Amino acid sequence: MAAVRLLRLRSAVPLALAVLLTACATTSNQPTGPKVKSLDIEGAKQVDDGDIKDRILTSSTPWYAFWPFGKAHYFDTNAWQADLRRIERFYQAQGFYQAQVESNEVIPDGDKAVRLKVVVNEGAPTVIDRIETHGLEALGEGPDQPSQRERERILEDLPVKTGDVFREDTWAVTKDLVLQRLKDLGYAEAEVGGEVRVDVATQKAVVDLQIAPGLRYRFGNIFIATDANPQVPPRRIIEQAQGAVHKGAYFSEAALAEAQARVFRMGVFGAVKVNRGAPDRQNATVPVVVDVRESPxxxxxxxxxxxxxxxxxxxxxxxxxxxxxxxxxxxxxxxxxxxxxxxxxxxxxxxxxxxxxxxxxxxxxxxxxxxxxxxxxxxxxxxxxxxxxxxxxxxxxxxxxxxxxxxxxxxxxxxxxxxxxxxxxxxxxxxxxxxxxxxxxxxxxxxxxxxxxxxxxxxxxxxxxxxRRDDRTEPRDGYYLGFSLQKGGGPFFGNYNYVRLLPDLRYYRSIGENKDLTLAVKLRAGTLNPAGGGQSSIVTRFFSGGATAMRGFNGQRLSPMTPLAPTYKEDDDGNVLVDANGNPILDSWDTVPVGGNSLFESAVELRYMLTDALMLAVFYDSGLVGTQELFGKNGPKLFGPEHYHAVGAGLRYLTVVGPIRLDLARRLNIGRGLPVSDPGYIYPSSGGCLGFGRKFDKTSTSADAAYAGAPEGLCAIHISIGEAF
Incomplete structure (x- = not known):
């Protein structure tokens, strides 16, 4: 479902007009340099040349350099000279302290374009020889000190490791990780620093991690900062924050984050921020400040x-x-x-x-x-x-x-x-x-x-x-686990006595520094068990197919079917045509979905950000909807003849209301035709794609002899707002 919010319409219209008038009254700055047609970096073997290009200003014109997804990139001499220094500095940050730019060329390509070429000599990388840690001995022993296991966890599985190439970003992440672990143990004022000593001659580094934990604090009182005349009583805010922050418990930034989520979930604040106040060193306590702003x-x-x-x-x-x-x-x-x-x-x-x-x-x-x-x-x-x-x-x-x-x-x-x-x-x-x-x-x-x-x-x-998804509209990392159990009839009356189960699992993992590539996985299964093998209501049955289900079928078309009346071919005068045996020639025989008592859906999707607003996706979907319950003796079999598979690709254009999504799927011809309630139903011999190529030139009534998913077409196209899952 798509919903477009119209907020502050009266102020938005004049503002939009002003922006348009301003745009018309100004002229864009025209580039003075030639267009960059290509940028090649030679000699990059241990460092990916794509990572180098991401760190410099100069870049080649992309193939999609047309509105609104891209634009031409132009050459600037000053920026290019600075980029050559950036390349060497980037290599140093990756542990290659002897790397040098040996040469660079600006090669004209016609009158208005250039090709750029850089040759680098990487040299040998600097390897971590040993890691020294100082300062943790200050934690000591005692009832108010961390346990032995907690102290060991501070330095457990750190990103920097002996024998690895020293990288500055890994070193920074290591210090942040140790600091976070200390704060979650109550050391609110902990400091983590250190130095790295590099022997250029031997290309070895000694990492010195220096830790100053300070005092171990407990949570103190909770204070509220809110509007001048608040409608939400501060005690209600404190009550929610106390669900995560307990007075007298050891300080933890994870508890502050949970308290912030609890307060925001009250649904009446436009902004919520939970921070620690100034520590009381004499009593070793930290107050908590909840800063809120009420929304309408x-x-x-x-x-x-x-x-x-x-x-x-x-x-x-x-x-x-x-x-x-x-x-x-x-x-x-x-x-x-x-x-x-x-x-x-x-x-x-x-x-x-x-x-x-x-x-x-x-x-x-x-x-x-x-x-x-x-x-x-x-x-x-x-x-x-x-x-x-x-x-x-x-x-x-x-x-x-x-x-x-x-x-x-x-x-x-x-x-x-x-x-x-x-x-x-x-x-x-x-x-x-x-x-x-x-x-x-x-x-x-x-x-x-x-x-x-x-x-x-x-x-x-x-x-x-x-x-545990990072974003419910456009998730990039995390997971979701849902489970629904229904019990109908029996002591609750109603016309139907049944049990219905529906588990749902989704997982997301993004790869890359900017999380440009996302792996998304979905598993969903359901079973509907009518008591005594009775009839189930179509309202409670399962359907699949569509933009948010198995995309190899159109909406609700992955389902057991019931046929409508067939139509026969006619001549120009409206007379029914017959074959050599005098039987009418079938033109089409449509069906409607009636749902089933079992469901299984799976999907694996790779999403790649082409630009800040355009995303490419490729996916594999599978699904089944059977007439019998999923785990029954006669239930459908996973990866059996009623389990259908599809592959496809799509584009997403990211907007404030969610991604506008276009998906095209092609079902694989693995399996049999869909179950149809009339045993005399004649399956089409060819399903075609997108409404073209469907044929009834044979008289087979066997689902086993039909193509996979018949009578549905082999292709489906979906346009919607929001991710598939």
């Missing part, structure tokens, strides 16, 4: 968005009103709405009134209430009620749901959310004037005289989340 307690957000998929398209407007201090006590009341219009499979098909096309208004309106500090500090009461009307490929619906529970957050990264849920829906399987999905396929036990069915789901859910 009432806010309105407006926006809009579109959802584009080969199977469904939707345009929508969004709105949200929030009161963060409803009737005092920091109670939060939120009214949230989404109003849109949906088209299946797309706008053009609906305008042409193609067979099987649908269109309808859709909406979701939610009222949500949250009571912080419900019984205990880290427990909040949350309740919401939602009314909605929707249009899916296999059915349309209207109804609503109620959700109420408590959120326990003992740590800023960990939460437990037990809740009771009641969902009431009226489903209609009418997908066109002539076609409808049988109620039994939707999981309906009984239907009305108009062919509609009512479903009531009553269940308890417990959701766990452990979120």
């Amino acid at each position: 307690f009432h806010s309105i957000r407006l926006g809009g968005g579109i959802g584009v998929d080969a199977a469904r398209q939707e345009g929508r407007i969004l709105g949200e009103w929030t009161n963060r201090n409803f009737r005092g006590g920091l109670r939060r009341l939120t009214l949230r709405g989404r109003l849109g219009y949906a088209f299946i499979p797309n706008v053009l098909a609906s305008l042409r009134d193609d067979e099987g096309s649908q269109q309808a208004p859709v909406f979701t309106f939610t009222t949500e209430f949250e009571q912080p500090r419900f019984l205990f500090r880290d427990v909040a009461l949350q309740a919401s009620i939602t009314a909605e009307k929707g249009l899916q490929q296999a059915y349309s619906f209207y109804g609503g749901y109620l959700k109420t529970g408590v959120i326990w957050t003992p740590h800023p990264s960990f939460s437990v959310f037990p809740s009771y849920n009641l969902q009431l829906y009226r489903l209609t399987g009418q997908v066109s004037l002539e076609e409808s999905v049988p109620p039994i396929i939707l999981g309906c036990g009984t239907t009305t005289s108009e062919g509609k069915c009512d479903q009531a789901l009553s269940f308890l859910e417990v959701a766990f989340a452990w979120d």
Whole structure:
């Protein structure tokens, strides 16, 4: 879902006009030097020439030097001379103290361009001969001193190691790491320095790490710095900070960071900073200062968005009103709405009134209430009620749901959310004037005289989340672990008695000094077990496919299918064509997804920053959705014939509302066709790509003989806002 925030519209419009007028009234400075066509560094063997180029000002013009992703780079004589000195200094920082720039050439390439060439002599690197440590003996022994294991951990696995090439950045990281470990043991005023003695003749270095730990401090009182007339009582802020900072405990900067996260999570501050105050050396205590600035307690957000998929398209407007201090006590009341219009499979098909096309208004309106500090500090009461009307490929619906529970957050990264849920829906399987999905396929036990069915789901859910990502919108490092358990029916009544499990694991790791390359991995699995082997509701079933799921399929198209009526080829007069045996010639036979009781998704993605705003991604996705529960005797097998695989690539353009993402995926022909409820269904002989090349020139009804994922096409394209995971 995409939401565009319109904030301070009245002030933004004049400011934008002023910027445009200023831009029109000025002229850009034209470069005076020639364009740099290439930059070659010869002799760089032990140091990567790309790292050298990253440290100098002069650079070659990139291949993408066109608006808005790049620009031409020009030669400047003064900058070039300074860069030659920077190259030698960079080598020294990498431990090559004898490195020299032996020669450089500026070679004309036509009248307006030059090619640059640098030859370096690296020399031998300086190797660490030994590491000496001084100052830790001051820690001593005693009840108020660190244990032997804690003292050993201070110097454990340091970046600098005997026998390694000495590098200045590694030396700086080592000092910072030792300092951080000392502060986390309570040494708030610790100092870490030292010197490195290099013997140029032998190319060996002696590292002297000098440590002055100082006093070991404990936490003292917590003080609040806030606005002149605060609406948030300071005691509430202190209470949250005390969840991490305990008076009398040893000082730790990690505790300060956790306290800051706890206070910010209250949701009513625009800025939060938690620092230590001036130490009391006489009592060996450190006060804590929490500096906060309140944000507006009432806010309105407006926006809009579109959802584009080969199977469904939707345009929508969004709105949200929030009161963060409803009737005092920091109670939060939120009214949230989404109003849109949906088209299946797309706008053009609906305008042409193609067979099987649908269109309808859709909406979701939610009222949500949250009571912080419900019984205990880290427990909040949350309740919401939602009314909605929707249009899916296999059915349309209207109804609503109620959700109420408590959120326990003992740590800023960990939460437990037990809740009771009641969902009431009226489903209609009418997908066109002539076609409808049988109620039994939707999981309906009984239907009305108009062919509609009512479903009531009553269940308890417990959701766990452990979120250690560095950024929830554009994660580069960290991991996320989620788990959801639902128990429906039984003592909770409702029409369905079932157990539903859904674990979710994601991992991110960035590589490189600027974290330009990111590895992202996702594993997600689910199983839905109806009691006694009964029918499950389509509302609780699993679907996959789409921009945030298995990208080798379009939205919700990785699923067991049910067929619609087939269409046959006709001549220009509208007569059905027949083959030599007198049978009508099949033109197309569409299906709609009805969901399954098992799910497995995996994804491995590499994301590389081309520029500050443009990212390239390549990925491998796999997934399955089966009719039986995942771990049952007849359940689908991982890497079996119903487990599908896809590879693809995409581009992301980074914006303030998240990355605008374009992904193109190609499914591998490994496996069988999707399960279709009609055993007489004829699979297409060729799926084609992006709507082209699909053929029904054979009469095979065997899923095993069909290509992988039939009847879906082998390619899928996705346009969305936000990362895939």
